[in-house]
Amino acid sequence: MDKNELFKTAALAKLKLDDEEADKLAAEVSAMLDNFSAMMEADVEGLEPTTQTLQKENRTRSDSTGSSNLSNQLLDRVPEREDRFIVIPNVM
Amino acid sequence: MKYQSFVGLEIHIQLITETKVFCSCPNNFGDEPNTNVCPVCMGYPGALPSLNEEAVFKALKVSRALNCHINEKAVFERKNYFYPDMPKNYQISQFEFPFGINGYFDLELDDGSVKRIRIHDVHLEEDAGKMIHDAYQSRLDYNRAGTPLLEIVTEPDLLDGREAELFVQQFRQLVRYLEVTDGNMEEGSLRCDANTSINLPGKGLGTKTEVKNLNSSRFVNKALTYEIKRHAKVLDKGDTIVQETRLWDEGSSTTRSMRSKEDSHDYRYFPEPDLPPFRPDAALMARVEEAMIELPNDRKKRYEAELKLTSDQAVFITAEKNTADWFEAVLAAGADASQTAAWLSGDIQKILNKEGKSIEQSPFTPERIKELFDLINSNRISNNIGKDVLQAIFDEDRDPSAIVKEKGLEQVSDTGAVEKVVEEVLAAHRAVVDAIRAGEDKQIGFLMGQLMKATGGKVNPQLAREMIVNKIKRSE
Numbered sequence: 001m002d003k004n005e006l007f008k009t010a011a012l013a014k015l016k017l018d019d020e021e022a023d024k025l026a027a028e029v030s031a032m033l034d035n036f037s038a039m040m041e042a043d044v045e046g047l048e049p050t051t052q053t054l055q056k057e058n059r060t061r062s063d064s065t066g067s068s069n070l071s072n073q074l075l076d077r078v079p080e081r082e083d084r085f086i087v088i089p090n091v092m
Numbered sequence: 093m094k095y096q097s098f099v100g101l102e103i104h105i106q107l108i109t110e111t112k113v114f115c116s117c118p119n120n121f122g123d124e125p126n127t128n129v130c131p132v133c134m135g136y137p138g139a140l141p142s143l144n145e146e147a148v149f150k151a152l153k154v155s156r157a158l159n160c161h162i163n164e165k166a167v168f169e170r171k172n173y174f175y176p177d178m179p180k181n182y183q184i185s186q187f188e189f190p191f192g193i194n195g196y197f198d199l200e201l202d203d204g205s206v207k208r209i210r211i212h213d214v215h216l217e218e219d220a221g222k223m224i225h226d227a228y229q230s231r232l233d234y235n236r237a238g239t240p241l242l243e244i245v246t247e248p249d250l251l252d253g254r255e256a257e258l259f260v261q262q263f264r265q266l267v268r269y270l271e272v273t274d275g276n277m278e279e280g281s282l283r284c285d286a287n288t289s290i291n292l293p294g295k296g297l298g299t300k301t302e303v304k305n306l307n308s309s310r311f312v313n314k315a316l317t318y319e320i321k322r323h324a325k326v327l328d329k330g331d332t333i334v335q336e337t338r339l340w341d342e343g344s345s346t347t348r349s350m351r352s353k354e355d356s357h358d359y360r361y362f363p364e365p366d367l368p369p370f371r372p373d374a375a376l377m378a379r380v381e382e383a384m385i386e387l388p389n390d391r392k393k394r395y396e397a398e399l400k401l402t403s404d405q406a407v408f409i410t411a412e413k414n415t416a417d418w419f420e421a422v423l424a425a426g427a428d429a430s431q432t433a434a435w436l437s438g439d440i441q442k443i444l445n446k447e448g449k450s451i452e453q454s455p456f457t458p459e460r461i462k463e464l465f466d467l468i469n470s471n472r473i474s475n476n477i478g479k480d481v482l483q484a485i486f487d488e489d490r491d492p493s494a495i496v497k498e499k500g501l502e503q504v505s506d507t508g509a510v511e512k513v514v515e516e517v518l519a520a521h522r523a524v525v526d527a528i529r530a531g532e533d534k535q536i537g538f539l540m541g542q543l544m545k546a547t548g549g550k551v552n553p554q555l556a557r558e559m560i561v562n563k564i565k566r567s568e
Binding site: 091 | 116129131134146358370
């Protein structure tokens, strides 16, 4: 993989890479992409894309609220809070 | 302008449902922060989404009302982006197979002509959470994360800011009629992004920019008008437009560049493995068909053509579905269309505005209004007294006949009784009577005024007027 493309991909994932890491990863990511390319070569002419194998029928849920509320337990697991807000470093 | 301009809109509406679109948390984001959250909408590993059938129904309703082709198979996809407004690091949306595609909306322009605007697609997705930023920190509230959002994308068929403004207004009216959203732009339940480009005529679309942060239809117009002029200036100088997202700033009435966003392919859409594709079946589509109502523009045309309302009255009455439904209920009770329209757009609206109530929450039931008209039309009360009775219906929440009876408002139509009062008034104003006799007919109005004052407005005005004229002439 081209290093510029790698840096762009890393930026989209909000990852910081230094040059050394980039060199190492470029080779690894290239190997992964080669594997995908090999899959891309398979002949799928006339096959409908499969995204689900188990569920063939529509599965929906009625529009009514659940009985349990886990919000307090979820908030207890948050690293930093202010009242009920979750607090993180400024991302703006 | 020597350029041709093109405008397309992306409109998001928050759907009215009890619960979020992929989990059973309440769809109620005004609550205390992070109360309506669960492992699904907080993105916990292993938690599985499940599709809200009411959100599907409403998505199909809008697709159908916008004349879309309904995809045989609707597929949900993951739109990947890393920003803390979505705890999963992706938004479940639709990309390749949305619910509705290739529709249209017939837009009524200022000159009354109709322009067909093509709809690219209607897709269902989840809203993001809310963030509040200060200098050092961002505070997150995920009550809104995962609430159902419907996005409607038009083709770039709109000409300019004014057409886009009209589209937003008429589209808003449509989705409010369909009762899928409250459509409140200021509160964000209807949000609009606008794309625009310009080019020399015949050259097709130019390089587009997108404007965000448009929370009223007027801002949509202003921002696009500004943006189209800005594009023209850039091209006139021989420069090129940079494709980017810009933010409308109402304070300065300008747009400014926003940090650049991901390109569509950067989102790396792929089918959501946790949700099977959804195939709308015949039974569901029959329900959608049944839910189709007369659309606002059709209703307006019918009121003008069949009920002979003035254009202003028809526009006013059909602006909100509840007003038009109420109007039809009064007609169903047996009232006359013109009389109902005149009172509704006049005195009834005046009282509702003053009191800040909507018609269906007011004491003005269709039956009471019909009864009020009967009292007026049978000359039991005058039109003017009718207005007082209307106010009393609102204030006292009672039937008009009871009010008229209790307050003794029924007008006097008994000839003997009217004659007695007329004679008293004539005797008290000899000079005026002489003037009328001398040809000053205008003064009859003065005598009528005196008569009404003496009787508290309860005399049948037609009868009294005839009597005054006859008496003066007879004694000539």
